[in-house]
Amino acid sequence: MxxxxxxxxxxxxxxxxxxxxxxxxxxxxxxxxxxxxxxxxxxxxxxxxxxxxxxxxxxxxxxxxxxxxxxxxxxxxxxxxxxxxxxxxxxxxxxxxxxxxxxxxxxxxxxxxxxxxxxxxxxxxxxxxxxxxxxxxxxxxxxxxxxxxxxxxxxxxxxxxxxxxxxxxxxxxxxxxxxxxxxxxxxxxxxxxxxxxxxxxxxxxxxxPEVQRMKFSKNLWNVSFSSLAALTSYRLPAIFRAPPSDPSVSYTPYVSPTTADLITKYTIPNIRSALQELIVLGHAIGYPDTPNGLPSSIVDTVIENTRKLHIVPESTHKPSMLLDVEKGQPIEVEVIIGEAVRMARARGIEMPRVEMLYALLLVVQNQILRKLEESK
Known part of the structure; x- marks a missing residue:
């Protein structure tokens, strides 16, 4: 041999x-x-x-x-x-x-x-x-x-x-x-x-044979959920996890019952709509709406899988974009969200929710870069 x-x-x-x-x-x-x-x-x-x-x-x-x-x-x-x-x-x-x-x-x-x-x-x-x-x-x-x-x-x-x-x-x-x-x-x-x-x-x-579709699918979560965490400064249990029901168990964040209905009525549907905008882009790029391509059902799959991970008391995961914001380090806003926006515009596709996430994160990035420049 x-x-x-x-x-x-x-x-x-x-x-x-x-x-x-x-x-x-x-x-x-x-x-x-x-x-x-x-x-x-x-x-x-x-x-x-x-x-x-x-x-x-x-x-x-x-x-x-x-x-x-x-x-x-x-x-x-x-x-x-x-x-x-x-x-x-x-x-x-x-x-x-x-x-x-x-x-x-x-x-x-x-x-x-x-x-x-x-x-x-x-x-x-x-x-x-x-x-x-x-x-x-x-x-x-x-x-x-x-x-x-x-x-x-x-x-x-x-x-x-x-x-x-x-x-x-x-x-x-x-x-x-x-x-x-x-x-x-x-x-x-x-x-x-x-x-x-x-x-x-x-x-x-x-x-x-074609890895860009896999990268596009993986990017769905980063655009929607990592952006949300970076913009709100909260981990994802803040939109999914109920308050502790056992007095001996303590954790944060969780969804306060006071306005839980508003999270359900506005926050989750807008995350779903942002994901649906990305699916439209993916289909325009050429990824088929099939189980082995980019199925429209992936929107609900991404949301439900994320919910399951973050409703449990043991949920401690912190998205990397939130970690970067907390550390004052630049975030990957251009390659994760900006590039999706540019690909959509090149194809005449409107993505108002994704563009809003991009616009807000540009401010976050700008201030991170400003502070780094001032510290030199």
């Missing part, structure tokens, strides 16, 4: 998601892992990373094969794959700017371009890099898109908490093509190679 190839792999962004996937990549035994850690470089360099994972266990002092401070420092060798796990905040830095050392001399004169693997939320996050790679004139860009489901939080710069699951759906990025039904043999081989590394490291992998 042939010895499996060990790939040189770069991962950019050692946050809550990036740390888990850096661990997975190294666990695979199929990757020599270089990690770019920017804000938390010193903590990881001095003490290693501490994982508190229900799936992978308690791991202290973990380090990748190589830890660097910047993409420029990492651009000293060829890579098979470059994984991008940062939050997508184009107002702060575009992806081509982040990867400029890979898109300019001497790198482009010395090494072939890697396959870029995007582990990021949002829609069309790959487009800017795609155009930058096209402009290099080095052939067709190789980009893998993903839809990622993971439960992890960064507790300290070098401490991550992870629950029992991480799963990734992989697909080839095809610019402005949302309806492909098959992978070519070359695409299938590429996806299987990426998937085999992640699978060997312990992650759950699904390979599909």
């Amino acid at each position: 042939a010895t499996p190839r060990v790939h040189d792999v770069l991962l950019v962004g050692l946050g809550a998601v990036g740390a888990i996937y850096a661990l997975i990549l190294k666990r695979s035994g199929l990757a020599r892992v270089t990690v770019v850690a920017r804000s938390n470089y010193d903590a990881v360099h001095n003490h290693g990373f501490h994982f508190k994972s229900r799936k992978y266990g308690e791991i202290t002092g973990w380090r990748p094969d190589r830890l660097v401070r910047s993409v420029a420092e990492a651009a000293d060798r060829p890579y098979s794959y470059v994984f991008l796990t940062t939050k997508a905040i184009p107002e702060r830095m575009t992806t081509p700017h982040l990867f400029n050392p890979f898109l300019s001399s001497p790198y482009v004169d010395t090494y072939a371009q890697p396959t870029y693997v995007f582990l990021q939320n949002g829609l069309n996050v790959e487009a800017d890099l795609y155009h930058a790679l096209i402009n290099l004139g080095k052939g067709k860009p190789s980009i893998v898109s993903t839809a990622v489901w993971i439960g992890s939080n960064l507790l300290e710069p070098n401490v991550v908490e992870h629950n029992h699951f991480d799963k990734v759906t992989l697909g080839v990025y095809r610019h402005n093509d949302f309806t492909a039904e098959t992978n070519t043999p070359a695409e299938a081989a590429l996806l299987e190679d990426v998937g085999s590394i992640l699978r060997a490291g312990g992650s759950t992998i699904t390979i599909v």
Whole structure:
């Protein structure tokens, strides 16, 4: 049996998601892992990373094969794959700017371009890099898109908490093509190679011919519920959970009976209407109204599944957009909501509720950015 190839792999962004996937990549035994850690470089360099994972266990002092401070420092060798796990905040830095050392001399004169693997939320996050790679004139860009489901939080710069699951759906990025039904043999081989590394490291992998629909479906929850939490500063039990019925049980938030009928009459229906606007957009993009496409019934499914998670006393989940607001960190408003608005306008589709969410979150983002600029 042939010895499996060990790939040189770069991962950019050692946050809550990036740390888990850096661990997975190294666990695979199929990757020599270089990690770019920017804000938390010193903590990881001095003490290693501490994982508190229900799936992978308690791991202290973990380090990748190589830890660097910047993409420029990492651009000293060829890579098979470059994984991008940062939050997508184009107002702060575009992806081509982040990867400029890979898109300019001497790198482009010395090494072939890697396959870029995007582990990021949002829609069309790959487009800017795609155009930058096209402009290099080095052939067709190789980009893998993903839809990622993971439960992890960064507790300290070098401490991550992870629950029992991480799963990734992989697909080839095809610019402005949302309806492909098959992978070519070359695409299938590429996806299987990426998937085999992640699978060997312990992650759950699904390979599909068209991943943008999966990303669109995942984005429904972020547009509706993550936005609501960020704008109200409350977790989702505030619209679903009844007050404690047992005097020995205490929790917040919950729906006060005083105006519970108004939440039912106005809040939930407007969330449903925002989701329905997104479904209209999805169907206009080309996703079919079928069980394997983008069924209209997904609106009620998303609401009901969210309700079930947040009516119980044990509900403690805090949407990432709310966490960012609380920490004074930029939110992913452009790639999660702004891009949906732009796609709708390009197709002549009106989405008044989604546009209102976008408009309000723009103010939140503007003030976060203002404070960051003032603190420099």
